Amino acid sequence: MASQDTIRFISERCDGCGDCMTACAKAKGSASRVAIVAGSDGGWEMALCRQCGDPKCVANCPAGALDKHRDSGIVDWFKDLCVDCHLCTVGCVYGGIVFDPAAGHVQKCDMCDGSPACVPACDKGALEHLSAAGRLHEIHADKEDMFVPGLSACQGCNSELLIRHTMRRIGRNSVVAAPPGCIPGMGTVGYNGQTGAKMPIFHPLLTNTAAMLGGVKRQYERKGRDVTVVALAGDGGAVDVGFQSLSGAAERGERVLFICVDNEGYMNTGMQASGSTTFGSWTSTTPVGEIGRGKSTDGKYLPQLLMGHGCAYVATASTAFLDDYHAKLEKALEASRTGFAYLHVHAPCPTGWRFPAAMTTEVCRRQVETNFVTLWEFTPEDGLCFTRGVGRPRPVSDYVGMIGKYKHLGPAELERIQASVHRRVEVLQGFRRRSTAAG
Template sequence: MPSYETIAFRAQDCDGCMKCVTACAQAKSGADDPAQSRIQILGAAGKWELALCRQCGDPKCVSNCPSAALAKDAETGVVAWDADRCVDCLLCTVGCAYAGITRDARVGHVSKCDLCDGDPACVKACDRGALTLNTAARIHRRAAEREDLFAPGLAACQGCNSELLIRHTLRHVGPNTVVATPPGCIPGMGTVGYNGRTGTKVPVFHPLLTNTASMLTGIKRYYKRVGRDDVQVLALAGDGGTSDAGFQSLSGAAERDEPMLYICVDNEGYMNTGMQASSATTYGSWTSTTPVGERLQGKSTEAKNLPVVMMTHNCSYVATAATAFLEDFYEKLDKAIEVSKTGMAYLHVFAPCPTGWRFGSDRTTDVCRLAVETNFFALWDYTPDAGLTFTRPTGRPRPVREYLAGIGKYRHLSEGQVAHIQATVERKIAHLRRFERTGA
């Protein structure tokens, strides 16, 4: 599939000036009337969201249109509207999750962004960098220009996204790094190497499940003592080694705000040793230790909300990320690297597992994206000074059942269990909003 252009929005850089809205209105109608703009900035100070066509790869407005008035241009990637075919049924507006296509009362039909033939007026009008015209190719090219510090010849399962995560993480962190990988999928796939050869171009060691954070603390303090305080210490750990056996050392390091970068790769279980449940395994999940039968219908308890637990420690930076949204991950990783020079940065990365979760190996990214779009896994970051900021809107989520439907470990769920999970997701989002900074 070609790498199409789209307009990306950075809510944290938006000040609500509405210059983009005015510029769009002028470009499309010749007037300053915001109602004539095809881009809208919604919300209040500090909580801005974007209503704009994202030119989706699989546009729901197109599939909802009964008259074929909407179609994605194979050359430009723009979802184009055909006035001659439109019957003004407005079903396209129902299908769009981004409020990117709406009815314009002035002209009597729907209107949407067409990227201004590749030179959008709204992007040029934004002087804060909150709007950028971008492509996936440009995003990945920025990472590809940096040295790949991970050796070839991995033993990962087909469809595993951990290789993608590790390679891009090490590209950003750089060669002046010591990596700790406690027992789990990441060392199992080759980061510690084979036959006496390392799997990375940087020092990597294999701590116990219980002491990853404390060992990194000691390593960092040693380098500081010998005058090499610039050495980055990095943990790449699974959810079991983070939320269970390794939590005591992680909690202590967080309490002291030790200068390190700790990344938890969350595939919701002990997948490397037989798909057993961990405290991060979600309610209702089938695992080898939470089977489905007459007496048990998957895991009967909720997952530990570890990112929130870490937020209530003394960490200088906490964030969630997902491999389906790599630009968001890159931005948070860059912040975390800077913060970890003086304090603790904790990144919790959602990483679906085709083998353990029982879905097709070609669907990893789709599953990951659906988890975010349904608010099952919300994307946010937090600092003690700025509070919590959602880095992807949570206001109009897709139903959680859409996420659960394609995953084998949830195949047995009853309607009551699905409703329970939906309610839990909504409750978690409401809880997170309590940590948002109001901007007052």
């Protein structure tokens, strides 16, 4: 089944003006299918069809008058078959299909054929039309998955999602280096003489990944073959132990795409701290007890260091914003034909960071919404550009509060984290070229 569009409601931005409802009613010539209602805490809440994956309204219909469209994902309502029994409304817990007395039958959102009228009507930005999943599906679904089924990543790990997306795009004409870390640990390099990937993949040392890949690439170039070489490394293999060879390869401008999947520690060997582990984090080597309060220093911010190497392309990414990631992957691949390309992808770890496995994407999103993670790209020509605005961040406590590894933190420590988030954003803003900064 295809991935499908949805409309997201950002309650904090809603002021209850009702413009979305006016726009819907106007577009549909009937009662609004989106309803904004007052919440109990002075805020606003929304009732709208979620176009469920397993829609109860459809299951409850005795007349076959509701059906989820196979491609668009829209739950369609057919007036001719409907008998006005309203059993669909019994199935819906979102208030998404509702009797409209004026029309004399139930009404529901149909996403306005792909461009919902309510979304642009909201000038507060409280409604977002999320269509990336559908678009990415359109582009990538038919491409070959380069990894075997059944990789044994922890439940909720986004690294598997990331490497499958990445290698689906890059394809077979590639060589992958996966240094020690979660990615080979989940079986990509294989077990017992079997491989977990359909392209050549090897397991370098933590210390020599970038050097080996550079050599592989040069040998192919010597043979006249155009092969993409990719490192799928963790933060240990990039920020810490792997840094020397990475720095050297970047400085030499090796034609390599180096992807660091950063889960802020050595998570597959027992959750030890790495150079990337952020201030205050509990790890097994930065414990919390009578004296210890988690990691006492800030994490090293590798993407900024790579920018200092003048690489052909450097970017940060989050799997909550996969369309942004795919756009950067395209640019990185192009850049790696002439120089060193580096992608730094944030990978919150449910197992090591202590949060529920189902929350990973929400955690990723919250990292970005609080500016704990910023999304940007850098080229020597254009300098640094943010690919998602850093204005109007949520307080960093909204992110920290979701994560078990921070649960011991007090107000003073939270303040320090908030201050370092502000400082980093200011520093990054300083790297913007004046021409872009002015724009």
